[in-house]
Amino acid sequence: MLEEKYLLMLPGPTPVPPPVALAQAMPMMNHRGEAFTALFREITAGLQRVFRTRQPVLVLPGSGTGGFETALQNFVAPGEKVLAVVTGAFGDRWAKGARALGYEVERLDVEWGRAADPGELRERLAAGRDRPIRAVLLTHNETSTGVTNPIRELAQVAREHGALVMVDSVSGLGALPIEMDEWGLDVVLTGAQKALMCPPGLTLLAASPRAWEASDRNPGPRFYFDLRPYRDGYEKASLPYTPALALLYALRESLRLIEREGLEAAWARHRLLGRMTRAGVRAMGLELLVRDDRFASDSVTAVKAPPGLSPSAIRRTARERFGVILAGGQGPLSETVFRIGHLGYVVPGDVVQALAAVEGALALHGLPVELGRAAAAAEAVWLDALREQAPAPART
Amino acid sequence: MLEEKYLLMLPGPTPVPPPVALAQAMPMMNHRGEAFTALFREITAGLQRVFRTRQPVLVLPGSGTGGFETALQNFVAPGEKVLAVVTGAFGDRWAKGARALGYEVERLDVEWGRAADPGELRERLAAGRDRPIRAVLLTHNETSTGVTNPIRELAQVAREHGALVMVDSVSGLGALPIEMDEWGLDVVLTGAQKALMCPPGLTLLAASPRAWEASDRNPGPRFYFDLRPYRDGYEKASLPYTPALALLYALRESLRLIEREGLEAAWARHRLLGRMTRAGVRAMGLELLVRDDRFASDSVTAVKAPPGLSPSAIRRTARERFGVILAGGQGPLSETVFRIGHLGYVVPGDVVQALAAVEGALALHGLPVELGRAAAAAEAVWLDALREQAPAPART
Incomplete structure (x- = not known):
């Protein structure tokens, strides 16, 4: 063989297309210079199209789990209560991760291999509790079981309850329909190494205005993964720290391929x-x-x-x-x-x-x-x- | 032109050598399979040689600032006191970052363009204070001023005081002599995009046994950047999350170049x-x-x-x-x-x-x-x- x-x-x-793979070999550049601005603008415009959002899409180092932790720490204040809808290993990871980070975590466990039911979520949210649920953690596509959850309907229920809707779409976005703005999703994150056809190493994350408001009110400690400098530098294509340039070259190329296919x-x-x-x-x-x-x-x-x-x-x-x-x-x-x-x-x-x-x-x-x-x-x-x-x- | x-x-x-740049274009692989084990082992053995250490060298996503934050959160318990020796913009960033993360930070400020003086550090550490200094944050090579601090001597002073010696060698390691084990450095971190000739996106970090003991005692919340699963999976080449594979291909190649040059x-x-x-x-x-x-x-x-x-x-x-x-x-x-x-x-x-x-x-x-x-x-x-x-x- x-x-x-x-x-x-x-x-x-996932497999990386040759033009994407080879794009990484392009020479490094000054990430504070004009050529970088053009690169950043092309990438973020392309990402907004695949996220179906008008909000900034931030490009962060790390895998999906890092993006998930970053999202929690920015958009939910320390010790607040979240509801984790668990339909498999990744939902379980989010629930355990949130607990490890000091959040109060309520779980809605669904048999692995089945999808979460919006009616059940509504009932659960309606139950009396001493502390409000600030965020509902959803998995769009549960990679461990091959279940696609009805995110649109689940998000609507969570929003009716007043909770932030945080969606892991790591193995969904780019492959499966998702409409961040239209469906009222507050935080959507994905990894570049899935449907976006890049090598691993980048997390992509977008947040709604009300998520950003929660972030601005959040007194929790954060530094490297404080998303506010990313958001504040977005218009000027200014990043707080050295980005993973070669992966950005790859991402630009893969977004071009997606644009071409539609x-x-x-x-x-x-x-x-x-x-x-x-x-x-x-x-x-x-x-x-x-x-x-x-x-x-x-x-x-x-x-x-x-x-x-x-x-x-x-x-x-x-x-x-x-x-x-x-x-x-x-x-x-x-x-x-x-x-x-x-x-x-x-x-x-x-x-x-x-x-x-x-x-x-x-x-x-x-x-x-x-x-x-x-x-x-x-x-x-x-x-x-x-x-x-x-x-x-x-x-x- | x-x-x-x-x-x-x-x-x-920094510029990336063509064989390193092109190595990134190699096909993706299963990061839970045998081929990955060989890749991981070659990289970590090479890193131990450039770090001059027998300790595991962990490969993490992100830039140096992320590595710095990770080091603090793992090796220093929340709210403890650290002494930041500030000789330029990066020392200043560490001091501010530590404060943003909730640590009590004492600063030893040195005029920008000058090196930190071991005698001055000794005097400062000898001063009475209500809470002990758990760690001294040092910059090996201050990238903003072009100063190389006398790390060996500074580390000796900090160790005599009983503090952990945490060294940012982002723009040092690989270019300037550093001997992690011989000099008694507790934490050394660098980025792959400097003397190691890779594109940005990886932080490399090694810790001494006494730093790991501090980590095991540390009750602080951490999840994605909890270094213990990285350490515990080191022997088996098992990483908790999907690594930045293309960058690892690059790093393997650049370590081979370093090996060849010596x-x-x-x-x-x-x-x-x-x-x-x-x-x-x-x-x-x-x-x-x-x-x-x-x-x-x-x-x-x-x-x-x-x-x-x-x-x-x-x-x-x-x-x-x-x-x-x-x-x-x-x-x-x-x-x-x-x-x-x-x-x-x-x-x-x-x-x-x-x-x-x-x-x-x-x-x-x-x-x-x-x-x-x-x-x-x-x-x-x-x-x-x-x-x-x-x-x-x-x-x-």
Whole structure:
């Protein structure tokens, strides 16, 4: 096997397009000079378009977890109460992180593999309590389970209650529809290494005017991750500290690619990737973790390993024999589930290849498999989509 | 002018060698897989060699300021007292940052352009006070003034007092001698975008056993920047969150370059670059901010603009007409000083070129300049060094 050519089907880091990867090799520049201003302006304008917001989108160092911590520390005062809606490992991480940072955390736990229910959130918020809930922490796309939560409806309930709506859209934004301003989301954060097709290392974060008001009132200590200097320097393209320049070069390039494809077209592509994946998985007789297709994620799919075969064995064989890299399950799902990431720089053909690797792995492990069924099911979905897009091509 | 070819003489970001820049374009990988383990092990072993330590060197996202905040929050408990030795803008930033984070901060202010004096530090520490000083915050190389502080001696004084020695070596490590273990430094941090020749975005941090003990006792809230999971996962190459992979590819490559040159050879090269720069600046009749050559930095030189000409005018002309990018002064020095960075991927010829640009800018601005004097002085230093290294080359 040509080990250097593998297909990365992780829910992050995701594959990086060659022009994005190579953009990083451009020479460094003075981040206080004019060339930087042009770079910064192009990036932030592009980010506002993908966030669907008129608010500044801040570019910060670190991964999504860092962005999450930063958001809490800026927009919620120390010791205040937050409600964490937990639908999987990342929701759980936010709840535990908020507690570690000294917040009072109330949890709304949802069975892993199911989506949060706006009605249940409304009931919970209506319950009497001694201290008000200042913020509701939501996960747009729960990467660990492959559930897409109904953010628009959940946000509306939280806003009716008067709480800030803080949304982790790390594995959502860019792949799945999200409308920050229209849906009234107060804080939205994502990482560049997911649907935005960049290498990891950048967190992107936008906040609503009422979130900024909360930040200005917040007496909590903060310095490096005090977002106010970022906001105050935004118009002048002035950053308080040296930014990760090479990653900004990459991000500029990936935003250009998104612009060229069109954001709605990217959403449609991910919708197709998700449907193909689910059709293929079902066709080979495997079970999806998410039973309700309405909430099945179009950026990552969690698949239950068949009885008698561990997810890590499937992943190892897929990697070593078929050159396809899949993700494992997280936390309590680690022994039962593997995940297929299909977000960012991924095309339908990649899904066919990934499904072939899973099917082949099952066969090599001695399971009764009819080769080609997964591909057939995925191709059928693909062809339907192609036929909807355009009439049959000319035969001559 | 070919605008795309400019000479970056900043004290960071510094020029990135082509193999380092291109390494970033390598495909992403699973940061929980075996290939990552090999990458992590090579990087950390290389970092231990440049830090001169047997302790783990942690690789964190962010710039030096983030690393500084992280160090404080992990190794000093909330509200405790620290002594900040301030010799310039970065020492001042640490003092202000520590205060913003809720620490009690005592300052030992030194005139900008001078080095901190170990005797003065001893006297200060001996003074009676109601609360003990838990940590002394030191700047190895003060980037704003071009002063290299006598860290070994300062650290010894701080240790005698029982305080943790926390050293910002952002623009020092890799360029200037530093011996973490031998000098008894408790925390050393640097950024990858300086002498380590990488693009910005990574902070590197190592801590002594007694600093780790302080961290384990520290009840302060922390989550994303809690360093304990990084330390605990070090042996297994397991990181708590997605690392900045492309920057790690770059760092592996730059550490290989440092290994090939040899760390002591890199120190000697920077010593030569510093001496050439100072000789050239003096030869064209300009004044150095640092009067005492014993503490003059070999990684960055601050130069006073001549009367009647602003540093920003010199920098603009050097950039626009000569293609050389210089840094401005910081804080109170912004109207009087410009800075020549000469660290990282910089060779003696670059210094000659930078000096020619400054000399040329002075001439274009109408100052009486004898062209070539700066170059002559720098070349003389260079030739002395070459003659010391080897006998005269054969004439045929």
